[in-house]
Every structure is written in C-alpha cells, then in structure tokens.
Amino acid sequence: xxxxxxxxxxxxxxxxxxxxxxxxxxxxxxxxxxxxxxxxxxxxxxxxxxxxxxxxxxxxxxxxxxxxxxxxxxxxxxxxxxxxxxxxxxxxxxxxxxxxxxxxxxxxxxxxxxxxxxxxxxxxxxxxxxxxxxxxxxxxxxxxxxxxxxxxxxxxxxxxxxxxxxxxxxxxxxxxxxxxxxxxxxxxxxxxxxxxxxxxxxxxxxxxxxxxxxxxxxxxxxxxxxxxxxxxxxxxxxxxxxxxxxxxxxxxxxxxxxxxxxxxxxxxxxxxxxxxxxxxxxxxxxxxxxxxxxxxxxxxxxxxxxxxxxxxxxxxxxxxxxxxxxxxxxxxxxxxxxxxxxxxxxxxxxxxxxxxxxxxxxxxxxxxxxxxxxxxxxx
Numbered sequence: 001x002x003x004x005x006x007x008x009x010x011x012x013x014x015x016x017x018x019x020x021x022x023x024x025x026x027x028x029x030x031x032x033x034x035x036x037x038x039x040x041x042x043x044x045x046x047x048x049x050x051x052x053x054x055x056x057x058x059x060x061x062x063x064x065x066x067x068x069x070x071x072x073x074x075x076x077x078x079x080x081x082x083x084x085x086x087x088x089x090x091x092x093x094x095x096x097x098x099x100x101x102x103x104x105x106x107x108x109x110x111x112x113x114x115x116x117x118x119x120x121x122x123x124x125x126x127x128x129x130x131x132x133x134x135x136x137x138x139x140x141x142x143x144x145x146x147x148x149x150x151x152x153x154x155x156x157x158x159x160x161x162x163x164x165x166x167x168x169x170x171x172x173x174x175x176x177x178x179x180x181x182x183x184x185x186x187x188x189x190x191x192x193x194x195x196x197x198x199x200x201x202x203x204x205x206x207x208x209x210x211x212x213x214x215x216x217x218x219x220x221x222x223x224x225x226x227x228x229x230x231x232x233x234x235x236x237x238x239x240x241x242x243x244x245x246x247x248x249x250x251x252x253x254x255x256x257x258x259x260x261x262x263x264x265x266x267x268x269x270x271x272x273x274x275x276x277x278x279x280x281x282x283x284x285x286x287x288x289x290x291x292x293x294x295x296x297x298x299x300x301x302x303x304x305x306x307x308x309x310x311x312x313x314x315x316x317x318x319x320x321x322x323x324x325x326x327x328x329x330x331x332x333x334x335x336x337x338x339x340x341x342x343x344x345x346x347x348x349x350x351x352x353x354x355x356x357x358x359x360x361x362x363x364x365x366x367x368x369x370x371x372x373x374x375x376x377x378x379x
Contacts, residue, residue: 004031005323009076009171010353012037012068013052016081018151019187020110021048022160023167024079028052029316030325032077035349037068038342040367046340051326053345056368059090063371067362068092070372072101074354076180077167080109084120094182105180106170110163112154112187119188126154129187133158135195142212142219158190215240221272222248222262225301226279233284234301235291237275247296251287252278343368 009032013024021036028034028051036054058064072078078098080087087109092098094107112129113119119132127148130136140147163185170183192199198216201207206215213219222239239248249256252275259274260267279287284300291298316325350356358364363373 002323004325005320007031009033010074011035011077011079012071012075013079014081015039015042015046015054016079016110018048018155019159019163020079020081021046022156023108023110023163024048024052025050026161026164026317027077027167028326029328031323033349033352035071035346035353036340040365040369042342049340050328052340053349054340054342055346055350055370056342058365058367058369058371059092061369061371064365064369065091066372067370069097069101071350071354072098072105075102075105076171077106077108079163079167080107083123084111084115099180099182103179104174106167106174106183107180108163108167108170108183108185110159110185112159114186114188115184126151126159126187129154129158130191133188133192133195134199135191138195138198138211138217140211140218142210144212146211153194154187154191157194158192159185159187162190162193219268221268221275224272224275226275228279228284228287229281230283230285235279235284235287236299236301238297240297244295244297247294248298251290251294251296251298254278346370 006027009027011024011027011032011034013020013034013036015021015036015038024034024036025048034052036049036052037059038054038056040056040058042056055067057068059068080094087093087098094109098107099105112124112126113122113132119128127136130148130153131146133154135153136146136148138146139149163183166183166185170181174180198207207217208214209219211217216223218224222237222245225234225236227234237248239245245262246256249259254274260270262268262271282290287298288300314328316328347358350362354361356362359373361373362370365371
C-alpha cells in the first residue's frame with residue numbers, strides 16, 4: 001500500500017480554537033506529522049486532535065521560544081491561529097523571523113475577519129464572520145430572522161478547510177520555487193467564496209426572492225424537511241427534477257392531477273400543507289420502507305446519536321486510490337474525539353523529527369514547558 005499523500009510533511013500547529021486545529025486535523029488525517037504547541041498549564045478541550053502529538057512551550061519566555069526556533073528548520077508548515085499582531089508581539093514575525101529561520105517554511109495564518117478594513121482589530125466568532133460576509137443574510141426561513149448553522153460554515157468550511165487548501169497550494173508551489181511563503185486565510189472571504197453559487201443565482205429565478213422564499217433555502221415545498229408521525233423525527237425531500245418529483249408523489253400516494261401544479265410558485269404554500277399532512281401519517285421508519293431504493297430524493301434526517309449507535313464509520317473527505325489516508329478509528333476521534341493532553345507524544349515526535357532527547361537537547365520546566373538546556377536564546 002502506498003504511503004499517505006502528506007507523509008513526511010512536518011507541521012507545527014500553535015494551539016488555538018476550531019479553525020486552526022481543523023486545518024491541522026486535515027493535514028494529520030492525510031499523513032502529515034502534526035506537533036501541537038500548547039501553553040503551560042493549558043487545559044485542553046480540543047477535540048480535533050486525531051493523529052497529532054503535543055509539546056508545551058511558553059512563547060513569552062526566550063528559553064522556551066528558542067525551542068520553537070530550533071525546530072523551524074525541520075518543519076514544513078506552521079499554523080498560526082491567532083488574531084492579527086499576536087505573532088509579531090511575540091517576536092515571531094513570519095517574514096522577519098520565521099521565514100528567515102527556514103525559507104522553505106509555509107506559515108499559514110488563520111483569522112476570522114480580514115487583516116484589513118473595518119473589523120480587523122475586533123474580536124468575533126463564526127456568526128460575526130459569516131454576518132459581514134453576506135452569507136448569514138441568506139440563511140433562514142421566510143419571515144424569520146437569519147439563522148446561523150452552528151459554526152460549520154465560518155470556522156470549519158470557510159476557515160479551517162480553506163486554510164488547508166491554501167497550505168496544500170503552497171506546498172505545490174514550493175515544489176516549483178523551492179521556497180515557502182505566508183498563506184493568509186480568513187473566515188469572511190472563505191465563507192463568501194463558498195456562497196458563490198447562491199450569490200450568482202440571485203440573478204436567476206432560482207434565488208431572486210427574499211430569504212426563505214427560493215428553491216434551495218426552504219422556500220420550495222419539494223426541497224424541505226417534514227416531521228413524521230413519531231414526533232421529533234424528520235424526512236428530507238429534494239425532489240427537484242420532474243422525474244424525481246413524480247417518484248416522490250408516487251411514494252406519498254398523491255395523484256399529480258389532484259394537487260396544485262408545482263410550476264406555479266403561488267401553489268407552494270398549498271403543496272407544503274399537503275406534504276406536511278401526508279408525512280405525519282407514517283413514522284420515519286415507515287417512510288424509509290416506502291422511499292428506500294427509489295429516485296424520490298427522500299431520505300431520513302439521521303441524528304448523530306443514531307449514527308454512532310449504528311457503528312457508522314467516518315471516512316476521509318476524499319479517497320485517493322493510490323495514496324490513501326489514515327483509516328479512522330472510533331477511539332482516535334472518528335466519533336468520540338479528543339484525548340490529546342498538552343505534552344502527549346511530543347517527546348516521541350521530537351525524537352522522530354530531529355533526534356532530540358530530554359535533558360540533552362531540551363529541558364522541562366516545572367510547569368511542563370520545554371526550554372533550551374543551556375538557557376541561551378538563539379534569537
């Protein structure tokens with residue numbers, strides 16, 4: 001079996017919140033060796049730790065920061081999850097310090113807001129980033145306030161996954177130039193880019209109405225969810241094409257000649273009422289029997305607890321036939337997640353990367369932070 005595609009790639013991940021660790025997780029899942037840098041006395045609540053290891057450094061202390069600088073020539077990627085200016089205040093400017101220690105290093109900088117403009121110095125979270133990107137205004141039911149879908153769209157899709165893409169692009173570029181570079185990613189531009197299709201579709205009948213009144217944003221009765229007889233359970237319907245819609249009506253035992261025509265949007269409220277009543281007549285399991293194996297585009301809305309109980313396997317986001325990624329295992333985070341505490345496995349990684357040994361190449365302070373043993377900061 002071939003090695004994973006990123007095997008041999010060494011990544012230093014400065015500990016942060018969701019998007020940075022998610023970029024590191026994607027790299028680790030595809031074979032990179034990811035070493036997380038935790039703060040002294042940190043209590044890790046990070047669940048995105050699969051296939052990673054950790055050491056503790058006090059980057060405000062020159063002796064401890066020296067350990068990081070000595071590691072840089074052996075690293076391929078450094079993930080910076082901090083707000084603008086934090087690395088510079090720590091004396092770790094990407095261009096003035098990090099890339100001078102290793103010109104082949106890729107410094108991936110992940111921020112929420114853009115690094116310029118009105119919001120650059122403000123704190124925020126996923127909901128704020130997708131709000132100013134224009135994406136949040138598209139999400140939600142008609143007549144209701146905008147609805148934020150957890151922190152999936154900003155933190156993970158527009159943030160961590162986009163940062164991962166930037167790192168991979170920089171790795172490809174390095175094969176041609178021989179040099180690293182700074183990768184700038186932010187959740188405003190990332191989430192806005194993901195919304196390319198609905199933004200462009202505003203010029204077409206598919207998405208030219210207010211929020212919640214369009215084909216794919218809960219406005220359409222044949223692209224929506226419906227509660228079943230067992231309250232709290234739901235079925236998802238996406239029967240857009242005529243042939244799929246016909247299969248849906250057959251499953252629902254509805255005569256297309258006796259219900260309003262779907263082509264007229266004025267009929268959508270009446271159709272929704274018909275579908276709502278019909279789905280309430282059977283349990284979700286009963287509707288599964290009706291629709292499984294058909295082209296009605298009707299499926300159960302499965303809950304995470306159900307998937308876990310059924311032993312549903314998490315798989316890599318994409319499958320590479322010649323260079324497969326690590327297999328997922330439940331105890332490695334496929335469903336349960338977490339488990340990596342500050343310092344876990346880090347000494348083994350240092351030994352693997354550079355052959356370092358404790359009390360020879362580094363020492364450990366009482367608070368767990370690693371420092372250069374001779375106490376001289378090579379800044």
